[in-house]
Amino acid sequence: xxxxxxxxxxxxxxxxxxxxxxxxxxxxxxxxxxxxxxxxxxxxxxxxxxxxxxxxxxxxxxxxxxxxxxxxxxxxxxxxxxxxxxxxxxxxxxxxxxxxxxxxxxxxxxxxxxxxxxxxxxxxxxxxxxxxxxxxxxxxxxxxxxxxxxxxxxxxxxxxxxxxxxxxxxxxxxxxxxxxxxxxxxxxxxxxxxxxxxxxxxxxxxxxxxxxxxxxxxxxxxxxxxxxxxxxxxxxxxxxxxxxxxxxxxxxxxxxxxxxxxxxxxxxxxxxxxxxxxxx
Amino acid sequence: xxxxxxxxxxxxxxxxxxxxxxxxxxxxxxxxxxxxxxxxxxxxxxxxxxxxxxxxxxxxxxxxxxxxxxxxxxxxxxxxxxxxxxxxxxxxxxxxxxxxxxxxxxxxxxxxxxxxxxxxxxxxxxxxxxxxxxxxxxxxxxxxxxxxxxxxxxxxxxxxxxxxxxxxxxxxxxxxxxxxxxxxxxxxxxxxxxxxxxxxxxxxxxxxxxxxxxxxxxxxxxxxxxxxxxxxxxxxxxxxxxxxxxxxxxxxxxxxxxxxxxxxxxxxxxxxxxxxxxxxxxxxxxxxxxxxxxxxxxxxxxxxxxxxxxxxxxxxxxxxxxxxxxxxxxxxxxxxxxxxxxxxxxxxxxxxxxxxxxxxxxxxxxxxxxxxxxxxxxxxxxxxxxxxxxxxxxxxxxxxxxxxxxxxxxxxxxxxxxxxxxxxxxxxxxxxxxxxxxxxxxxxxxxxxxxxxxxxxxxxxxxxxxxxxxxxxxxxxxxxxxxxxxxxxxxxxxxxxxxxxxxxxxxxxxxxxxxxxxxxxxxxxxxxxxxxxxxxxxxxxxxxxxxxxxxxxxxxxxxxxxxxxxxxxxxxxxxxxxxxxxxxxxxxxxxxxxxxxxxxxxxxxxxxxxxxxxxxxxxxxxxxxxxxxxx
Numbered sequence: 001x002x003x004x005x006x007x008x009x010x011x012x013x014x015x016x017x018x019x020x021x022x023x024x025x026x027x028x029x030x031x032x033x034x035x036x037x038x039x040x041x042x043x044x045x046x047x048x049x050x051x052x053x054x055x056x057x058x059x060x061x062x063x064x065x066x067x068x069x070x071x072x073x074x075x076x077x078x079x080x081x082x083x084x085x086x087x088x089x090x091x092x093x094x095x096x097x098x099x100x101x102x103x104x105x106x107x108x109x110x111x112x113x114x115x116x117x118x119x120x121x122x123x124x125x126x127x128x129x130x131x132x133x134x135x136x137x138x139x140x141x142x143x144x145x146x147x148x149x150x151x152x153x154x155x156x157x158x159x160x161x162x163x164x165x166x167x168x169x170x171x172x173x174x175x176x177x178x179x180x181x182x183x184x185x186x187x188x189x190x191x192x193x194x195x196x197x198x199x200x201x202x203x204x205x206x207x208x209x210x211x212x213x214x215x216x217x218x219x220x221x222x223x224x225x226x227x228x229x230x231x232x233x234x235x236x237x238x239x240x241x242x243x244x245x246x247x248x249x250x251x252x253x254x255x256x257x258x259x260x261x262x263x264x265x266x267x268x269x270x271x272x273x274x275x276x277x278x279x280x
Numbered sequence: 281x282x283x284x285x286x287x288x289x290x291x292x293x294x295x296x297x298x299x300x301x302x303x304x305x306x307x308x309x310x311x312x313x314x315x316x317x318x319x320x321x322x323x324x325x326x327x328x329x330x331x332x333x334x335x336x337x338x339x340x341x342x343x344x345x346x347x348x349x350x351x352x353x354x355x356x357x358x359x360x361x362x363x364x365x366x367x368x369x370x371x372x373x374x375x376x377x378x379x380x381x382x383x384x385x386x387x388x389x390x391x392x393x394x395x396x397x398x399x400x401x402x403x404x405x406x407x408x409x410x411x412x413x414x415x416x417x418x419x420x421x422x423x424x425x426x427x428x429x430x431x432x433x434x435x436x437x438x439x440x441x442x443x444x445x446x447x448x449x450x451x452x453x454x455x456x457x458x459x460x461x462x463x464x465x466x467x468x469x470x471x472x473x474x475x476x477x478x479x480x481x482x483x484x485x486x487x488x489x490x491x492x493x494x495x496x497x498x499x500x501x502x503x504x505x506x507x508x509x510x511x512x513x514x515x516x517x518x519x520x521x522x523x524x525x526x527x528x529x530x531x532x533x534x535x536x537x538x539x540x541x542x543x544x545x546x547x548x549x550x551x552x553x554x555x556x557x558x559x560x561x562x563x564x565x566x567x568x569x570x571x572x573x574x575x576x577x578x579x580x581x582x583x584x585x586x587x588x589x590x591x592x593x594x595x596x597x598x599x600x601x602x603x604x605x606x607x608x609x610x611x612x613x614x615x616x617x618x619x620x621x622x623x624x625x626x627x628x629x630x631x632x633x634x635x636x637x638x639x640x641x642x643x644x645x646x647x648x649x650x651x652x653x654x655x656x657x658x659x660x661x662x663x664x665x666x667x668x669x670x671x672x673x674x675x676x677x678x679x680x681x682x683x684x685x686x687x688x689x690x691x692x693x694x695x696x697x698x699x700x701x702x703x704x705x706x707x708x709x710x711x712x713x714x715x716x717x718x719x720x721x722x723x724x725x726x727x728x729x730x731x732x733x734x735x736x737x738x739x740x741x742x743x744x745x746x747x748x749x750x751x752x753x754x755x756x757x758x759x760x761x762x763x764x765x766x767x768x769x770x771x772x773x774x775x776x777x778x779x780x781x782x783x784x785x786x787x788x789x790x791x792x793x794x795x796x797x798x799x800x801x802x803x804x805x806x807x808x809x810x811x812x813x814x815x816x817x818x819x820x821x822x823x824x825x826x827x828x829x830x831x832x833x834x835x836x837x838x839x840x841x842x843x844x845x846x847x848x849x850x851x852x853x854x855x856x857x858x859x860x861x862x863x864x865x866x867x868x869x870x871x872x873x874x875x876x877x878x879x880x881x882x883x884x885x886x887x888x889x890x891x892x893x894x895x896x897x898x899x900x901x902x903x904x905x906x907x908x909x910x911x
Contacts, residue, residue, distance in 0.1 A: 010588035134588030139626030166426040168554035168592055175595020176588065179633075206559030 003036075003121065004276035005129035005158045007147055007188075009136075009172035013163040014194040016057045018222070019130045020064040021259045024252075025269055027066055031278055032125030035061030038113045038146040039076035039132060041086075052092025053077055057130065063248055064255055065128075072123075075116035076109060076145060091116070106143060113145060114153050126276050129156055136179035151184050157275045159219060160191040169193055170206045177214045189275045190219040192267070197224045200265070220267035225258055312344040313396035321386050323379065334374055335448065336482035339382040345370065346385065346396060347406045354414065354542050372487065374448060374543055381413050417541040418909060419452075419574035423551035423567055423608075425582040425592035430614040430642075432473045433649065433890060434581050435550045439481035440891035442546050442907075450540045451477030451486075452574075453550040454533045454566040455493040457503070459679045459715055462848075463791050463806035464488055468509020472682055476650055477548070479880075480887045492536040493529060493565075495520075498715075498764075507532050511787070521563040533565050537574045546907070549576055556599040568604040577906055579639070581612040584623065589613060590630050597634050609911045610639035610902060617644045620897070640898040647886050647893070650682045666691035668864050671706035673733075673748070674698050676723055677715040680808070683745055684712065686851040686879040690861050700732035707864040708741040709733055711748025713848065717780070717811065718763035718770050721751050730773060737775060741841040741863045744775075746809055749834070749844035753778035753813065760784075762810060775842050776835050778815035786810065792847055794821035794833055801855030805847040813846075820845055852879040 006022070008015040019035065026033035040055030046069060047053055054074035062069040077089040078098070085099045090112050098104055121127050133140075135147035150156055162172045173191050180188060191210070193203065200221040207218045263269065273279055325331055325340035332338050349368030350356065356370030375381055388394075388405045420438065424431040435451055442449040456471040463469060468488035478486030488509030495503040498514065505512045505524060515524055540547045555567035571578055580596060582589040593611055600608070611630070613623055620641040627638035664687075672684055674696040687694050697703060711733070714720045724730040736742060744752040752775045761767040762782040772780075791806045803821060813835075820834030820843060834845035841863055843856075851857045857879075905911050 008588070009591060010586040012586060013588075134591055136588060136591035137626065138590045138629045139623055166428055166586075168424075168426040168556060168596060170558050171425060171554055171556040171595030171599055172588060172592050173595065174599055175591035175593065178594050178598065179591050203559055206557070209558050 001121065001154065001156075002125060002277045003127040003129060003154065003156045004272065005131055005147075005151060005156045007131035007135050007158050007160050007176075009134055009160060009162040009169075009176050011133050013161045014222070015130050015161045016061070017255075017258070018161050018192060018194065019128055020061045020255050021262060022269075022272060023061055023064040023128050024255050024259050025272075026126055026128065026278075027064070029273075031273075033065045033128045034067060034120050034124035034126070035065060035073050035130065036117060036120055036127050037074050037130040037132065038117075038150045039078060039109075040074055040146075041078045041080070041132070043079055045077060045079075048092070053089060054092065060251060061128070061130070064252060065124075067124075070120075072116040072120040075112050104143070106145075109145065110149065110153060113150065117150070117154055126278065127156075128276075131158075134176065136176045138179065141179075141181065148181060148184050151187050155187065157189045157277075158187050159272065159275065160188060160216070161194055162191060163194050165195045165224070170210055173210055173216075174213060177216065188214070188216055190217050190268075190271065192219050193221045195224045196221045217268075217271065219271055220262060221265060222258075222262045222267060223265050225254075225261065309344050309348055310396045313342070313346045316342055316344060316346070317386075317389055317394075317396060320390075321383060332482075332484055334377055334484055336443070336484075337379075337446075338374070338377040339379040340377070341382040341386055342376045345373075345376045346389065346402055347376070350403070350406055352406070352410070354410075372489075372539075372543060375410075375414065378413065378448065381409050384409055384412065417544045417547055418907070419537070419541065419547045419549055419571075419576035420906065421549035421551060421571045421574070421576040421578045421607075422612075423555045423571075423578050423580055423596075425554055425556075425580060425589070425596045427553050429581045429583045430612075431550050431581055432477070433645075434579070434612065434614070434894065435548050436477045436480040436649070436887060437891045437894035438548050439477050440887050441895055442548070443480065443482040444891065447545040448543075449481045449546040449548060450483065450544040451481060451490050451550065452537065452540060452547050453491050453552065454570045455495065455529075455552055456491055457495040457497065457552075459496055459677075460682055461494060461496070461506075461680075461808065462486075463789055463808060464509060465791060466509070467789050467791070469494060469506055469789060469808065470509055472650060473550075476883070476887075477550075479884065480891070481548075489536040489539045492532045496715075508536070521560065525563050525565055529565050530569070533570050534573050537570065541574065547574065547576075549574065551578075554596060555604070556596040558599055561601075568600065568607065571604070571607050576607065577609045577909070577911060578607045579610050579612055580608050580636075581614050583615045584613050585615045585617070585644075590626055593630060594634055597636065608636055609906060610637055610899075612640040612642060612898075613638060614640075614642045615644050616641055637899070637902065639902045640894070642894060642897040645890060645893040647890050648685075648688065649883065649886050649890065650685050662693055662695040664688045664693045666693050668692045668707045668861070669705050670694050670708045670710060670864070671697045671703050672710045672712060673724070673729060675712060675714045675720040675747070677720055678712055679715045680713045680746065680848045683848050683851060684710065686857060689879060689882060690857065692861075697729070698727065700728045703729075703732050703736065706736075706740060707867075708743065708860060709736055711742070711744045711751055713746035713748060713809075715747075716763050716765070717747040717750045718756050718758050718765040720747065721756060721770050721772060722765065724751065724773075733773060734775070737842070738840045741843065741860055742775065743860065744844040745850060746807070746846050746848060749846060750780040750809075750811060750813060752776045752835075752842065752844045753780055753815070755779045756811075757781035758811075775840075776815060776817050776837070776844055778813055778817060778835055778844075780811050780813045782811040788812075788846075791825070792821075792823055792833060793825045794823045794847070796820070796855055796859065797822050797832070797836075798838065800859050801853070803847060803850055803853050803856050805849030805852065807846045808848065809846055815844075817844075821847070854878055 006015040006019045023033045035058050042055050044056045045053040046056050046059035048069050052071045058073040059069040071092045079087045081087050088096045088098050132146035162169045322341050355373040358366040359369045394401050422431045422434045439449050451474050458471050460472050461469040462472045462475045464487050465485045470491035474491040475486045492508050494506040497503050501516050505515050552566035582593045631637050670692050751772050753772045754774050756770040787810050789808050793804050795802045815835045817835035819832035820836040823831040
């Protein structure tokens with residue numbers, strides 16, 4: 001199996017963007033990537049060519065891969081409808097309104113996720129997955145689909161993305177590792193520190209200590225760039241302003257620039273490729 | 281000489297400074313104390329125009345201390361006058377203003393039939409009072425898993441909760457990095473957040489001990505380091521950690537914590553960033569080292585808004601050294617949107633994993649308080665949804681932007697503007713302060729904003745504050761390049777017949793009280809600026825601060841609606857804000873309007889609401905144990 005999942009220590013840690021950056025790299029080396037996110041909680045959706053809704057993030061990642069977005073890339077979409085209820089969409093079709101008294105049929109949904117993942121894998125070279133929020137939410141871990149759920153389901157190896165901008169980055173990485181269920185923890189293969197400003201030398205001791213504690217190597221310290229789209233979770237910033245080819249091209253150009261910068265800053269693409277089983 | 285203030289303790293201080301020959305200030309004090317003894321126990325003197333001169337609820341029986349000069353190093357210290365003479369300074373002592381102390385002292389004086397000036401028996405009364413009522417305070421510290429975790433507001437809330445419970449409480453933060461400082465009554469700069477927390481604690485005069493180290497970024501790599509409110513030196517990041525922190529930095533933290541612990545029941549400390557930055561652990565004097573110096577119990581606060589909060593909490597705790605970890609007594613999950621109880625199961629599991637209880641799940645509290653990171657820096661471009669649009673020029677090095685917060689008390693939408701077309705529809709333009717007037721003036725010209733502002737002259741009110749006021753003049757003379765843009769002259773906006781110059785590396789830091797010269801009421805604020813302004817315009821304010829009655833401040837052209845002032849906080853009191861709103865409401869012509877709200881009073885009400893919000897979310901039995909040191 002050729003697949004990798006980018007997990008985040010928090011929302012907005014940068015997993016959507018780094019996933020897309022890695023897709024650009026894979027496309028450049030001819031590895032035929034395709035994006036995947038088991039489930040999205042969002043009102044910001046894109047409509048595929050066959051008229052089905054997926055999360056905006058996967059649409060952009062598909063373009064980064066040079067693909068037309070398809071429903072397999074995001075089989076589960078949860079749309080908040082207010083007052084604690086959510087509409088559950090499976091493969092782009094509304095199937096139920098969920099609430100605390102009407103929970104999701106998790107077995108059925110997981111089966112749909114697994115089948116979509118398998119179909120996607122059959123049609124591409126590498127499935128580049130994205131987690132959702134933090135995988136370490138103790139109150140959500142049992143019902144999680146996009147993080148621990150998918151990792152267990154298909155044994156997908158993971159890279160943890162942590163945002164240094166607000167501080168506490170070492171605590172975020174170590175804490176997330178600590179709170180991963182023991183059966184899933186060995187799938188955590190490395191971490192990336194994102195949005196760093198300054199000279200990364202000052203992080204050295206902290207990075208080494210985290211590696212010592214967890215066994216995870218640091219795969220890169222990615223420099224800060226004012227690049228935060230597509231803003232999957234933000235329902236205000238990008239809505240209604242993403243149509244048009246120019247935006248796509250600007251997005252792809254930004255990704256390529258970030259890929260070049262991150263590579264210059266030492267992003268360890270060779271190890272990422274190994275984790276995704278592209279080489280040994 | 282220290283800046284004159286109008287509180288009695290400072291009157292005493294001034295007396296010590298103003299001794300000239302015949303009249304002895306000791307005689308004055310003895311006379312005052314005799315009057316106080318005759319008047320007996322009066323409690324808080326609410327009718328005094330200086331009340332509360334130290335803290336809300338203080339006992340005013342002894343406005344002048346019967347023990348002066350007590351020479352007790354716990355309460356005061358010697359200062360050296362210019363002629364070399366030592367003078368006892370106890371302006372920070374609050375002991376005699378505690379109700380129990382004042383009552384006891386008055387009772388003893390009456391009981392023993394003592395009079396003012398009976399120094400030896402009075403010293404015995406002081407010794408007994410100290411034995412009964414003085415004890416070193418306890419420290420409590422809030423550390424955060426990240427920046428923006430809610431440390432500042434939690435400290436403000438705890439200060440207010442403790443103040444309401446009758447504690448004498450002081451806020452403390454070792455070190456702040458901020459361009460948003462405030463000026464204390466003694467002319468020292470501290471962070472605006474500690475000022476706000478001091479207000480929450482019921483204190484009248486925040487002082488430099490509450491924020492002993494203030495870093496003001498000068499460029500990408502160099503910061504000006506202020507110690508106890510005064511410039512100490514410029515440091516690069518590396519020098520700061522290698523030279524400043526282990527020596528003078530650590531000393532300053534210890535000295536000032538000791539100072540506060542001698543004077544207050546509780547010192548509520550705020551950490552900085554995360555305490556678990558293991559790459560700089562030994563050089564971090566703002567978190568666990570400060571906690572150790574004060575022997576503080578700590579609470580860890582985590583913002584749940586971005587997710588990953590359980591991971592941040594356990595990761596932070598597990599990365600601390602064992603001794604530091606033992607200080608963390610509780611975890612607060614902050615800023616929860618939706619039903620807080622949904623987090624309860626996860627919180628219980630977290631508590632089990634780390635062996636530390638989750639002692640509060642605090643909902644998102646929508647309370648408007650002055651904020652260190654204002655909208656300007658959060659990428660938001662406007663504030664409020666009122667009908668009057670006020671354009672604030674978003675200068676690249678904008679400073680003291682909290683000046684603008686009170687505008688949201690009015691029917692306004694404040695928009696931060698970086699392009700000329702964004703000025704459309706503005707009812708007024710405000711040019712705020714900046715860390716670099718010359719550089720930002722160049723920016724104004726390059727963006728076309730300078731011409732756009734000139735075009736609005738006489739059409740809408742234009743207000744310049746500090747650096748913005750300097751820009752409103754004809755020219756900025758910087759012959760030595762002190763502003764950092766190289767030596768030379770830069771044309772200003774030319775709205776005023778004034779010029780500003782930077783002749784020497786001098787900085788003016790002073791608090792002002794004043795009134796609008798053409799009537800309308802009082803203003804209060806502070807000046808922090810390099811550079812001076814010579815203006816041939818009518819002055820805007822008459823200064824009313826003690827001892828400076830013949831000074832004026834600012835410039836005004838009423839008919840053209842042009843206003844310039846160095847006064848930060850100029851909108852806090854209603855007078856000048858009302859004047860501006862009247863002009864806006866009348867589309868240019870002044871007209872009477874309903875009186876505006878007093879911003880300080882509004883902030884105080886919001887501090888109460890904040891404290892209420894925390895109080896109802898915290899485990900109060902835990903909190904009581906924490907205060908008694910039983911954890």
